[in-house]
Amino acid sequence: MTDTPKPKSKARGGTTAASDAIHPAARYFLWLESPAVKAGFLFAIGIASIGLGALDFIHHRHEYVSWAEWHGFYAWFGFASFAFAVLMGWPLRALLGRKEDYYEKAAGDD
């Protein structure tokens, strides 16, 4: 008997008796789902990013690569890299995305 759920079988442990049961330890963190918190997170992290980038104006970072010493280099490069990787997902999915049974049709796989 192995521990991995077989296809179309129930997971081990399954759902709890009361389908809406929430773990006692999780009750203290339900505020994470509040729309205000989510919106606040966006602003807080934006301000923190700008603040950290602005630190470079009052403290000169020393780097092995000279242009990494540009003000806020890691901040804008991090933002641009992340956005580029995510936005490339659209054309990549259009190009490479297939239905889940793509291989199944050919060889009974997946």
Next chain:
Amino acid sequence: MIDALPLITPALPVILAGLIAGLIPNYSVRKVVTLLGPLVAAALWFAVDIPGTYGVIAAAGFEFETFRFDALSRIWGLVFIIAAFLNSIYGLHDRDRMQDASALVYAGAGLGAVFAGDLLTLFFFWELTALSSVFLIWATGTPASFRAGLRYLVIHVLSGVLLLGGSVIYATSGGSWEFGAIGLDAPGGWLIFLAFGIKCAFPLLHNWLQDSYPKSTVVGAVVLSAFTTKLAVYALARSFAGTEILIYLGAVMTAFPVFFAVIENDLRKVLAYSLNNQLGFMVVGVGIGTELALNGAAAHAFVHIIYKALLFMSMGAVLYRVGTVKASELGGLFKSMPFTAIFCLIGAASISAFPLLSGFVAKSLTLAAAAQEGHWVVWLILVFASAGVLEHSGIKIPYFAFFAHDSGKRVKEAPANMLLAMGIAATLCITIGIWPQYLYAILPYAVDYQPYTFDHIVGQMQLLLAAMFAFALLMRLGLYPAERPSINLDTDWLYRRLGDGFVRWSWAMLDRLMAAGGHQLTKARHKLGERFFAVFSPAGALSRDIPSGVLAIWTSVLLGIVLLVAYLAG
């Protein structure tokens, strides 16, 4: 007491524990054995005071070096033992005897390969890792896992064959059987390099990883994530340190999985792509080959095995409880599995290299080495890949499993043994992050590096927070590709669809050729039969009345020829 232990390879107790576990039907006794194996291996590791080669076995005129304990094998051996122990704890709930056995034999084979001092011993354990680990994929018991296991086995056995071929050429062309620095210019060097490259999941050779790991069992994926690929990095560090092509291969390895991971729906497959990305950092370090860079590769391998195992464990717990790890079907699980969520977040933050966690003190060694050696394009790719790591492993994994929209699934928290294994792994991530000197003390070379400088902390936090801001902003704007049920083509398409189609077409053509050939053969046989019939049948040519005079003349001619030949010969 430890000093009194014999100097034998730590692989031995782990493999023996695996073989014994396979024979013990009693669940409790078997589980004790699975825990004891790695513990005895740890004792053997600590028993060595002086680096050297031990456990030499002379057989068939050859000396097999089974326990070479030096600066490089020491750190890899230790983290393999830690991983084997964590895996045993994580698998305590599992009653699959075969899986217990194969997990330990596989871990032991990895240890055996790391401590191998010669190429034949390496080959033996190299193949054993493949043969033992495939059962972790097959244990799922689905047709898909069976096929994936077969593909996995073929690819890894091929790697072993290349290793053996390269080793024989290398050793018989003036080299030696020593598993040491080889280089690409050595006879057989390219074959050995390719063998290591397959196991290391080099670009275009990488897809066995995404094909097989997500199809293995809950415990199997955790076990698999630790050994094979890191063994390959170790082998590269041992034999091809400073090989320039590795720098560029590694850079590609860090970058391309980032894009695939964004659109992948299966979160264990996302982790498999993340594995590629992390291996890339190590391969770059090996390629640069300086002391700092090799320290970076070793440190990265050490911390990576732990936090990657932690991430696979957390997704394994989700799979165990929910029955799926498809992002499109998950969300809001922190309400049901809060401890698993916290451990996952620690693993995610570690791999993203947040300060005070293990990734921060390890990854920066490689980045510093790349910059110091003037590989600024590669350095830039590594910085890009660092933001990419945050995307797929730092955010995507915990966010879509435990937060995002509430899927409404309410399940039990992970079993206690899983939580314990995750807790130990998370503690190690934090401990190494806060006190990196203990990690640095076991690196191959002396470390003159201070990770906690103001510049490093500020630079890293700039990168991470800005990337997180990008995520939050793209989500708010609806520009983040939604998770949806789908698969994505990768290089496995070449053999699973194109190659498979070609083979099927070839078989069909061969069938038709055989049918056409058979038809022609039948026709020819029929014609020949008709001819024979025409000659020999009662109504055939030979049965017609021939004048006896003509036959007498022909008989005389033949007799004359025979006499002439006999006369000339005499």
